[in-house]
Amino acid sequence: MKKRKKMNMDEVLRKYWPAASHEEVESAGERVWKRLEAELDKHDTSLRSLYGDGWSAPPLEQLEFQVLTAVSLLGDRGTLKSITAMVHKWTGREMVGHVYLTLGGLAERGIIALHSDPTWEYGEKPAHRFEITEDGDRALRRAKIEGKELVTDREDGLAPPMNERPR
Amino acid sequence: MATTKVPTIKDEIFRQELDAQYRENFRPMYRAAKCVTGNRHDADEAIEKVFVRFFEEQPSRVFRKNPKAYLCKAAMNEARNIVRSNRLRKWVGEDVSELEIATHNGEENARQSLIAALSELDPNLLEMLRLRFEQEYSCKEIAEELGRTGLGVAVNLHRGLRKLKKLMTAPGGTR
Numbered sequence: 191m192k193k194r195k196k197m198n199m200d201e202v203l204r205k206y207w208p209a210a211s212h213e214e215v216e217s218a219g220e221r222v223w224k225r226l227e228a229e230l231d232k233h234d235t236s237l238r239s240l241y242g243d244g245w246s247a248p249p250l251e252q253l254e255f256q257v258l259t260a261v262s263l264l265g266d267r268g269t270l271k272s273i274t275a276m277v278h279k280w281t282g283r284e285m286v287g288h289v290y291l292t293l294g295g296l297a298e299r300g301i302i303a304l305h306s307d308p309t310w311e312y313g314e315k316p317a318h319r320f321e322i323t324e325d326g327d328r329a330l331r332r333a334k335i336e337g338k339e340l341v342t343d344r345e346d347g348l349a350p351p352m353n354e355r356p357r
Numbered sequence: 358m359a360t361t362k363v364p365t366i367k368d369e370i371f372r373q374e375l376d377a378q379y380r381e382n383f384r385p386m387y388r389a390a391k392c393v394t395g396n397r398h399d400a401d402e403a404i405e406k407v408f409v410r411f412f413e414e415q416p417s418r419v420f421r422k423n424p425k426a427y428l429c430k431a432a433m434n435e436a437r438n439i440v441r442s443n444r445l446r447k448w449v450g451e452d453v454s455e456l457e458i459a460t461h462n463g464e465e466n467a468r469q470s471l472i473a474a475l476s477e478l479d480p481n482l483l484e485m486l487r488l489r490f491e492q493e494y495s496c497k498e499i500a501e502e503l504g505r506t507g508l509g510v511a512v513n514l515h516r517g518l519r520k521l522k523k524l525m526t527a528p529g530g531t532r
Contacts (some may be wrong), residue, residue, distance in 0.1 A: 196410065199521060199522050200448055200518070202467065202471065202525075203471070203486065203489075203518075203521075204490055205467075206464070206467055206468045206471045207392065207471070207487075207490045207491055208392050208395040208396075208468070208471075208472060208475075209388070209391075209392070209491045210387060210388050210391045210400075210406035214397060215384050215388065216386050217403075218383075218387050218397055218400065218401055219383045219387070221401060222383070222387075222401050222404050222408075223379060224402075225405050225465055226375075226379070226405060226408050226409070227411050228367060229405070229412065230372065230375070232412075233412040233413070235371040235372065235412060236367075236368035236371070237368075238371040239370055239371055239374060239414050239421070240371065240374040240375065240378065240389075240411065240421075241374065241416075241421060242525075244416065246367060246370040246371060270422075275500045277431075277471070281448075308419040312437070324365060325367075328367060
């Protein structure tokens with residue numbers, strides 16, 4: 191009887207290693223991508239990113255969120271005065287300075303756009319209008335997903351109103 | 358009238374990033390998964406699971422640091438889970454004695470035995486074995502690829518082969 195040749199581990203691995211041919215890998219690539227695309231359609235990934243903080247939309251601080259929401263709600267009526275008034279309802283404080291600075295910051299980041307009326311004259315209705323941009327809309331959607339709330343109390347890190355004395 | 362929001366280019370960022378990662382890393386991922394599962398169907402499933410996880414949760418920091426390494430390891434781990442759950446399903450349905458794997462019972466048994474044993478190995482070791490026996494890299498080349506020392510790779514491979522042999526010859530296969 192012929193004696194069976196015993197293989198060492200190197201030979202076993204070389205012979206039976208489950209390798210994949212180039213053609214097999216390419217066809218698998220197409221196949222899996224089709225399945226992934228079908229799966230991708232079931233998820234809303236419009237604000238997601240694989241990098242950075244995991245979002246493709248800019249983050250917003252609490253006051254930025256309130257100001258941006260006001261800009262969005264007011265549409266083409268978004269002036270410093272109307273925005274401040276709306277934010278006041280949510281925060282319970284008159285904070286025109288904070289709102290002004292926040293609007294400046296948002297405009298710098300391209301989250302809102304500033305429109306100036308070239309025909310404006312002193313005494314007419316306000317010259318500057320603020321409008322939300324595409325990035326702003328995305329930032330707002332992100333903030334809503336993150337669960338940010340419009341109405342805030344004084345634990346949001348902002349200084350207390352000027353007319354309130356510390357006890 | 359209800360209108361649907363038209364997706365903008367920025368809404369497609371995730372898809373584009375995913376597409377880029379997929380094109381760049383699918384091949385090593387598939388090879389890694391295939392060497393664990395031994396069949397293309399389960400390898401496909403493993404890779405799909407890795408990417409689908411990105412749709413549901415934020416990628417980890419490890420991914421951002423080194424996407425290729427993360428994805429290959431994730432594919433191997435997912436493949437290992439699939440192999441294990443398949444094995445468990447078999448054990449539930451069949452008599453355990455029927456599943457004993459013996460290397461001397463033909464080529465298919467040897468192949469199955471090797472796949473079962475490979476699924477038990479550490480992903481790093483598996484990657485070394487894959488580079489050694491599939492890509493036919495030398496220890497030095499493996500060390501360069503994985504950022505280790507040549508001696509370390511040689512020692513790991515030696516130990517890995519010993520463990521593999523033990524797993525393949527143990528009664529009851531890999532259990």
